[in-house]
Amino acid sequence: MERERIAPYIGAVGCLVLAVVLSAPYFAITTQTQLLGDYYSAGPLGVIGAIFLATLGVVIFLSSVRGRADxxxxxxxMLVVGVAIFGITALWAVSIDSVVLFSFPSNASWIEYHRWVSLAVSGVVAAAAGIYAAAVY
Structure with a gap:
């Protein structure tokens, strides 16, 4: 019963953190807008879909906690959405071209690790969804 109660909160917080982490370069790097566009659209899908699904995931996770949904x-x-978020983020993280990654200004050198932090947080979302599904069924 404890996992059934805690997992949706962990998943909602994970989704919120993922949306913030993935959006951070957009707000932190004010120059190099074309480079940011290339960064976010790397790979076959880009990462914008993961940001959208993470934002939606907060609402979906909390809908069961509040008693609004079964x-x-x-x-x-959320199991499907969590795996999709992880898949999109993983595909994006391994598809970023090193030329794009290392073309950012030196004051934005943290961007080299941004994709791996994003991937780790998306793994938390997928794990929370899996734990919640296992607890409910």
């Missing part, structure tokens, strides 16, 4: 339905939806 917990089994929410667990199933």
């Amino acid at each position: 917990p089994e339905l929410v667990a199933g939806i």
Whole structure:
């Protein structure tokens, strides 16, 4: 019963943190707008879809906690969405061209690690969705 109660909160917080982490370069780097566009659209899908799904994930996770939706339905939806978020983020993280990655100004050198932090946080979202689905079913 404890996992069923805690997992949606962890998932919602993970989704919120992921949306903030993935959006950080957009707000922190004010120059090099074309380079930011190339960074976010790297790979076949880019990462914008993961930001959208993470934002949506907050609402979906909390809908079962608030009693607005069936917990089994929410667990199933978030399992699919969590795996999709992780897949999109992983595909994006390994597809970023090193030329794009190392073309940012020196004061934005943290961007070299940004993709791996994003991937780790998306893994937390997928794990929370899996734990919630296992607890509910």
